[in-house]
Amino acid sequence: MTDTQALAERIVAGNRRALSRAITLVESSRADHREQATRLIDTLRELSGKQTVRIGLSGTPGVGKSTFIESFGTMLTGQGLRVAVLAVDPSSARSGGSILGDKTRMEHLSRDPNAFIRPSPSQSHLGGVARRTREAVAICEAAGFDVVLIETVGVGQSETVVAEMSDLFILLLAPAGGDELQGVKRGIMEMADIILVNKADGDLKPAATRTQADYAGALRLLRKRPQDPEGFPKALCVSAVEERGLDQAWQDMTTLVEWRREHGHFDARRAGQAEYWFGEEVRRGLLAQLEQEPLKGAMQMLGARVAKGEITPSFAAAELLGTLHKGLAQG
Numbered sequence: 001m002t003d004t005q006a007l008a009e010r011i012v013a014g015n016r017r018a019l020s021r022a023i024t025l026v027e028s029s030r031a032d033h034r035e036q037a038t039r040l041i042d043t044l045r046e047l048s049g050k051q052t053v054r055i056g057l058s059g060t061p062g063v064g065k066s067t068f069i070e071s072f073g074t075m076l077t078g079q080g081l082r083v084a085v086l087a088v089d090p091s092s093a094r095s096g097g098s099i100l101g102d103k104t105r106m107e108h109l110s111r112d113p114n115a116f117i118r119p120s121p122s123q124s125h126l127g128g129v130a131r132r133t134r135e136a137v138a139i140c141e142a143a144g145f146d147v148v149l150i151e152t153v154g155v156g157q158s159e160t161v162v163a164e165m166s167d168l169f170i171l172l173l174a175p176a177g178g179d180e181l182q183g184v185k186r187g188i189m190e191m192a193d194i195i196l197v198n199k200a201d202g203d204l205k206p207a208a209t210r211t212q213a214d215y216a217g218a219l220r221l222l223r224k225r226p227q228d229p230e231g232f233p234k235a236l237c238v239s240a241v242e243e244r245g246l247d248q249a250w251q252d253m254t255t256l257v258e259w260r261r262e263h264g265h266f267d268a269r270r271a272g273q274a275e276y277w278f279g280e281e282v283r284r285g286l287l288a289q290l291e292q293e294p295l296k297g298a299m300q301m302l303g304a305r306v307a308k309g310e311i312t313p314s315f316a317a318a319e320l321l322g323t324l325h326k327g328l329a330q331g
Contacts, residue, residue: 004036008043011143016116019143023118026135041135048142053257056162058152058188059172064198065151068172068240070106075246076147077114084140085109085117086133087151116145134165134277163191164276167266168253171195173215175208190222193233193256196249200237212237227265232256289324298323 010018026037059065066087073083085106109115118136133150140148152162163169171192195215200208215235225233234252238245260266289295302316311319 004039008047012047022139023136026132044142052141052145052148054148054166056150056166056169063172063174064240069149070109071240071243072246073109073115077112081146083115084145084148086136087119164273168193173197174199175204175211195235196238198238201239201242208237229259
């Protein structure tokens with residue numbers, strides 16, 4: 001039995017150490033590790049038949065994503081479900097480091113035997129998720145988790161990438177956000193399946209109710225999507241601190257997932273996501289070739305000529321891409 005096969009079987013059996021080791025493997029950028037990770041994911045695909053509910057969660061900084069995930073995750077484990085949390089922390093553009101403090105912010109859930117929390121650095125990857133989060137989701141699915149929560153760095157126009165690796169995209173917002181409705185762009189609004197207005201407690205409860213009504217009205221103005229039943233997408237009020245509204249949110253999530261499964265939209269979405277990530281892997285592979293000789297040397301030479309004003313950036317790019325095309329044709 002190969003090491004990859006043995007690791008895959010331990011993951012399917014629910015071994016948490018093997019699960020952590022596998023996620024570390026897929027996050028590595030070493031060429032030999034990437035080869036092992038590719039074989040592992042393919043092996044897990046053959047061994048696992050489980051279909052986990054993947055929930056992408058994004059929200060503005062300070063909205064209480066970690067508090068919500070802890071309360072929501074604890075509620076799910078209390079119902080006998082196994083929950084994995086993949087939390088992406090922003091990486092420093094200067095040092096490349098991340099704090100990775102999500103486990104400390106989810107102290108209770110991190111001690112739950114039915115929960116698994118894995119913080120990962122974004123490594124400056126756009127989209128609010130780490131580069132290999134999709135593969136980490138597949139590993140957690142193979143490990144038998146019922147729900148995988150994917151927490152993004154923070155809301156933004158590029159954060160919609162998480163919708164390409166989740167079955168449900170949840171947008172978490174705070175009440176009394178002022179221009180928040182304007183700040184959250186139409187692209188995210190159109191992708192969100194459910195909007196949750198958090199912190200609907202104490203003095204903020206009336207403001208949360210008004211905010212929820214504002215978003216509910218905004219959602220009604222959007223064109224109805226074919227993958228949604230009547231009443232979706234919708235906006236709800238929740239309180240992670242007081243643990244109110246969480247059961248209703250989960251009920252609506254399961255209703256939406258079950259409806260999409262019955263009408264074929266669930267599998268169609270997964271198929272579309274697989275095709276999307278195939279294209280992403282091809283694009284990343286092509287970009288990686290730019291870091292290898294002779295293209296790396298050609299790029300540096302052309303860059304120097306652009307800096308001197310000898311040629312335009314567009315002309316230099318066209319010349320480099322022409323060289324890449326010839327190399328691919330000959331290969």
